[in-house]
Amino acid sequence: MQFFLLGLAALVLALFAISGFTRANPAAMARQMRLAGGALALGASAIFLVRGMAGPAALLGMLGSWLLGWSGRAPAGWGGSSPKSSGQTSTVTTEHLAMELDHDSGAMSGRVLKGMFAGRNLDSLKPAEVALLWHDCRFVDPQSAQLLEAYLDRIHPSWREDVSRGEREMRDHDGRMQPDEAYEILGLSPGASDEEIRRAHRDLMLKLHPDRGGSTYLAAQVNEAKDVLLNQR
Structure with missing residues (x-):
């Protein structure tokens, strides 16, 4: 029930932020967009957590907290209770990955724990290699696959189209x-x-x-x- 209320609260916050767009000045609009994004991220995090998808839930929770500028305690179950400070990061570990989110920039980084790229940092892999790792994870480790999707969306937004085009070219x-x-x-x-x-x-x-x-x-x-x-x- 608490996760349902959290998701509902996130949606309400988002609607309030959006309703003020038309009469806000640029600075206020930017702040409202940030709040709306944070609220939606927390709502999605709650939904993932209820469904047992802890990896994506943690990542979205971190992102939502960063967008909202929270400096208090982290959401229950996501670890950490110290005040937020400059340079602080949060981590989430799955079967194939150890991911890290930088609170200041929102940048994601990580290390591969399993598979043909085990021991390598994600930023040392080409987008095509990260997509290959995603292929390996998407059925056997969905949590890692979803983290990789978020990472690829950030570093190579057209990766889905590239993967689809490559698969079409190799088949009749x-x-x-x-x-x-x-x-x-x-x-x-x-x-x-x-x-x-x-x-x-x-x-x-x-x-x-x-x-x-x-x-x-x-x-x-x-x-x-x-x-x-x-x-x-």
């Missing part, structure tokens, strides 16, 4: 992988023999298999590439 209109793309994935030239296809598949799977810290998504692509090339014979 029926959604099947093209042979040319299959050869490229396996690192082979068109006309490679069945034995060369199987050997390339085996070598790549030794590097990419999830049980060896590889990528679930890439391993699936390698398997599909082998099937496409062998079945066309």
Whole structure:
């Protein structure tokens, strides 16, 4: 019940802020927009928390608190009770990630805990590599996937379109992988023999298999590439 009331209060705050837009001066409007964003973030955080999605709830709660300029205690369950000061950060940990939010700038950073990029900082990865990590997390670790979505939205806002375009380019209109793309994935030239296809598949799977810290998504692509090339014979 307390989370429902928190979400309701957030919506009311947002409506009050929006109602004053038309008569506010620029400075007041900017402040109201910040308050509305903070209220909505807290409302969404409450909804995620009720649904058991602690990672996104924590991140949205941090963002909402920062936008509202709260300097008191952190929301229950999100850790921390000391007054907010310049340079303060908050962290949230999931199966694949340890994420950090800077209260002053709203910037997000993090470290990969599991998978083929384990031990690396997110800011050392290219957007395409972060998207690959998102592919691996979106079914097995939804909390990490949602944090990665928020991170990618900040550093590369067009990432969803880029991912969709790349997937369309590698498949025909029926959604099947093209042979040319299959050869490229396996690192082979068109006309490679069945034995060369199987050997390339085996070598790549030794590097990419999830049980060896590889990528679930890439391993699936390698398997599909082998099937496409062998079945066309």
